[in-house]
Amino acid sequence: MKFKSLACTGISFFSLLQPIVSLSATKQPNILFFMVDDMGWQDTSVPFADEKTLFNNLYETPNMERLARMGVKFTNAYAASVSSPSRCSLMTGANVLQHKVSNWTLHYDTPTDGNNEYFDFEWNWNGICPSNAVVQNYSHMFYAKMLPQILKENGYQTYIVGKAHFASRTTTAADPLTCGFDVNIGGHAAGAMGSYSGCRGYGADREDAEIWQVPMPNIDYYCKENIFLTEALTMEAKKLVNRALESDRPFFMYLSHYAVHAPFEKDMRFYDKYIKKGMCDREAQYASLIEGMDKSLGDMMDLFEEKGIAESTIIIFMSDNGGYSSSYREPNRNAPLRSGKGSLYEGGIREPMLIYWPGVTQPNSVNRSNVIIEDFFPTLLDMAQIENYSVPQRVDGVSMVKLLRSGAVEKNRALYFHYPNDWGERADDAGCPSSAIIKGDWKLLFDYETRCTELYNLANDISEKHDLSENPLYDKIKENLSKDLSNRLRETKANMPVYKVSGIPCGYPDE
Numbered sequence: 001m002k003f004k005s006l007a008c009t010g011i012s013f014f015s016l017l018q019p020i021v022s023l024s025a026t027k028q029p030n031i032l033f034f035m036v037d038d039m040g041w042q043d044t045s046v047p048f049a050d051e052k053t054l055f056n057n058l059y060e061t062p063n064m065e066r067l068a069r070m071g072v073k074f075t076n077a078y079a080a081s082v083s084s085p086s087r088c089s090l091m092t093g094a095n096v097l098q099h100k101v102s103n104w105t106l107h108y109d110t111p112t113d114g115n116n117e118y119f120d121f122e123w124n125w126n127g128i129c130p131s132n133a134v135v136q137n138y139s140h141m142f143y144a145k146m147l148p149q150i151l152k153e154n155g156y157q158t159y160i161v162g163k164a165h166f167a168s169r170t171t172t173a174a175d176p177l178t179c180g181f182d183v184n185i186g187g188h189a190a191g192a193m194g195s196y197s198g199c200r201g202y203g204a205d206r207e208d209a210e211i212w213q214v215p216m217p218n219i220d221y222y223c224k225e226n227i228f229l230t231e232a233l234t235m236e237a238k239k240l241v242n243r244a245l246e247s248d249r250p251f252f253m254y255l256s257h258y259a260v261h262a263p264f265e266k267d268m269r270f271y272d273k274y275i276k277k278g279m280c281d282r283e284a285q286y287a288s289l290i291e292g293m294d295k296s297l298g299d300m301m302d303l304f305e306e307k308g309i310a311e312s313t314i315i316i317f318m319s320d321n322g323g324y325s326s327s328y329r330e331p332n333r334n335a336p337l338r339s340g341k342g343s344l345y346e347g348g349i350r351e352p353m354l355i356y357w358p359g360v361t362q363p364n365s366v367n368r369s370n371v372i373i374e375d376f377f378p379t380l381l382d383m384a385q386i387e388n389y390s391v392p393q394r395v396d397g398v399s400m401v402k403l404l405r406s407g408a409v410e411k412n413r414a415l416y417f418h419y420p421n422d423w424g425e426r427a428d429d430a431g432c433p434s435s436a437i438i439k440g441d442w443k444l445l446f447d448y449e450t451r452c453t454e455l456y457n458l459a460n461d462i463s464e465k466h467d468l469s470e471n472p473l474y475d476k477i478k479e480n481l482s483k484d485l486s487n488r489l490r491e492t493k494a495n496m497p498v499y500k501v502s503g504i505p506c507g508y509p510d511e
Contacts (some may be wrong), residue, residue: 009026011399013378023035028250028384029358030313033376033389035090035256037083037163037191037294038341040323040334041350043260043290048075049354049462051338059290060270063298064354067317071356072365075409078323078369079373079432079458081341081348081419083165085192086320086373088128091179092144092396093377099142100124103421106211108168109140114424118449119433119497119506130179131392138171139441145391146173147377148180151252154386157244159183161237162256165191169211174479181254185236186214193258196265196289198226198435214258221459228267229258230289231373234296236305242378245307252380256297260289261326285331310358314383318373322347338464342423343463344429344445348416356365357383361404369410370438375400409498414439416488420448420497433497435509437485444469444481446509448497453482464477479510486510 041048042055046064079086080096088094088101096102098355102123104112111125120202124140131145148158160176165185167173174189181187194203194212201223214229216222220230237255244251253329261390267288276286297317306309323333325340325347334347335341353371355361374397381389382401425432433448441459446452455469455478466475486508489496498504 015378024109025203026101030309031156031246031249031252031380031383032304032315033252033254033256033299033314033316034127034317035162035254035382036317036352037261038321038354039257039290039293039319040259040340040347041337041352042334043286043323044294044352046073046277046352046354048073049315051384053336054337054434055231055333056349058274058279059287060273061290061294063294063301064317066301066351067297067315067354067356069073071354071361072367072407074353074355074367074369074371074372076349076368077318077416078349078371078417079319079344079351081321082423083125083163083320085419086296087165089374089397090376091148092142092393093130093142093147093374093391093397094393095372095374095396095416097398097488097491097494098320098394099144100274100387100495101127101142102418102495105165105168106189106191108170110168112424114422114426114431116433116497118500119422120500121433121495123421123495125168128171129167129172141167141171142393144393145389146179147380148209148252148254150180150381150386150391150480152180152182154384154389155249156384157182157249157251158254158482159185159190159237159240159244159251160254160256161240161437162184162187162254163191163258163261164188174451181242183240184218185240186216186233187256188215192263193229195263196229196267198222198224198228198232202229202232228269228292230257230267230292230296233257234299237296237300240304241300241307246307252384255292255296255300259293260286260323264289269295269456280330283333283432284360296476300428312358313356314358315356317352318376319351320373322349322351325427328366336463339428339430341430342425342427343417343432344417344419344434344436345429346458346462348430349436354360355400355404357404360406365407367403367407369403369408369411370413370415370440371402371403372397372415373399378479411440414484414488416485418489419496420495425484433506435485435489437488439480439481439484442477442481444478444485446482446485448506453478453508455481482510
């Protein structure tokens with residue numbers, strides 16, 4: 001372990017006069033990574049578009065607004081189109097092309113794809129496996145050293161509160177404690193909860209409770225009081241912060257809410273206000289989940305201020321994929337973005353992202369850099385001043401620290417998206433096997449079923465309504481992007497859909 005010198009950290013002589021806890025946190029900051037599940041780019045009162053939209057005026061997220069005023073808002077932040085691929089990228093720094101956990105995971109050795117007319121699918125359906133585990137008995141799994149393992153080895157107390165969804169049931173990483181977390185509250189193999197309701201035991205009343213019930217400590221108390229799951233997880237997270245402060249070591253907390261994932265239920269603290277706004281029952285349920293999540297964010301920020309660690313704690317807000325577009329919600333709920341979860345159109349992969357780094361990020365600032373979820377792996381290690389570490393995987397993510405320090409904008413790098421699967425919840429243009437590349441303002445998307453290529457200029461057409469792929473003026477751009485994407489697929493030996501008739505993998509976009 002090697003830390004930067006005092007001069008490199010920017011600590012002045014006067015900061016040495018601060019309390020010991022503040023000094024310790026300045027050397028290695030506390031980190032709260034606040035992850036939301038299935039939250040769309042528009043599911044907030046914070047405008048991530050250039051102007052406020054209808055949905056920004058419908059939802060109420062005052063604490064996201066508060067965080068945006070404190071730090072930097074990234075308007076072009078991306079993740080995978082479904083949960084497990086994003087979470088595996090976050091924990092390993094590997095793009096989905098490398099880790100090949102390209103769809104959501106659940107049961108051991110059991111793919112979750114829908115029954116596709118044309119293709120069978122090969123991918124790492126058992127998820128990821130941490131580097132301190134024996135892997136020779138597992139197939140279809142990605143072996144990696146995970147983020148919390150490195151943080152723990154370098155002085156951090158590491159906590160996960162909420163959803164994990166890193167690996168299939170009965171495999172090693174189904175238990176987050178094997179992944180470098182000191183404490184696990186609520187994380188297991190499932191990607192959703194049986195219920196948000198305490199009186200239902202967060203899914204204990206289901207026949208399949210073994211799979212879907214959220215594992216919680218103090219569950220009898222939460223059930224007796226019928227405390228909503230989002231609130232229960234927040235209460236447990238606050239206890240862990242208080243516990244962490246008894247030590248002189250910094251903490252990394254991955255507060256990974258099950259909200260706002262289906263099945264939707266009413267958070268009665270907020271439900272009625274959205275009914276009064278004219279929303280239907282299902283949409284009011286969803287809006288109440290959003291505001292309950294936002295209250296959790298505010299509660300954590302309040303606690304940091306109360307404990308005097310607000311200026312030594314980094315807060316990161318992110319979603320793992322886009323919001324539902326139609327199967328659980330009314331259509332066009334991600335507008336102006338097209339489609340939603342399960343899709344490589346913008347509604348499925350563009351995410352709300354906020355970062356507050358005390359003394360580094362500029363208040364109320366906006367950054368339009370193209371960034372992607374695996375970037376957090378090197379970024380968090382840079383923030384924690386951890387320079388010397390080795391991992392068996394290639395780190396595809398790029399640290400955002402220079403962007404955060406300077407406010408510079410980086411849009412020229414290529415971002416790669418790969419969903420060679422069938423979601424199983426297909427609706428409209430969501431859930432079909434496809435790949436995409438974004439570079440600068442340009443986006444190319446390739447559909448493996450139709451073998452059609454689409455080309456969009458996101459600066460002029462964020463809604464992806466105007467396909468420019470057949471316009472000869474853009475032939476060179478289309479050719480270059482198609483070649484770049486295909487070469488990356490070849491280089492990484494990416495898993496491709498396999499034709500049922502022939503057993504041959506599908507061809508690359510440039511073929």
